Amino acid sequence: EIVLTQSPGTLSLSPGERATLSCRASQTISSSYLAWYQQKPGQAPRLLIYRASSRATGIPDRFSGGGSGTDFTLTVSRLEPEDFAVYYCQNYGDSRYTFGQGTKLEIK
């Protein structure tokens, strides 16, 4: 079973700064099956990035994804106040979906 480990657990930054979130897989995974979500309190998750680097519909270009193999990143180039939330990575493989434990992006 593939395990996704996200780091850091919490990231404290200020608006305007750059955020880099990490997702590490316990074994090599296909970039085609790696996605990122944003979740705000009391809301359902929202798809941000799919296939590791493709932005979902309506997602601002300050969000970008990258990586391959076992190491993937989500970058927010310049944080806006509405970007402070919890972020999850997700993989599909062996007929199951797996999520990372999440990174909380909080205002410093």
Place this chain on the structure above:
Amino acid sequence: QVQLVESGGGLVKSGGSLKLSCAASGFTFSDYYMSWVRQAPGKGLEWVSYISSSGRTIHYADSVKGRFTISRDNAKNSLDLQMYSLTGEDTAVYYCARDSTSWNFDYWGQGTLVTVSS
């Protein structure tokens, strides 16, 4: 626009059963795989089950296998999750989600809360 609306959540005693439903609209339901994803209070996301567009292929997370049954009615644009032998570990918000063709979840419902009491 795509809408997914869950219903059926509530308070149930440990060992009991509950059936969740998801009403889909705004897209051709029969073209898409569908999933249930849950989130325990204050915790992360956990995939529960998915069902293929035809209903012929079904998979479950190990944590619910043998206790939960996913089904769909393409004529009614609806997705169900029948849950049996519930325990406190099943307490969560349950989301209905559309599986995109890229094996991720491109649309989510607002969720329905299931609380299992002892």
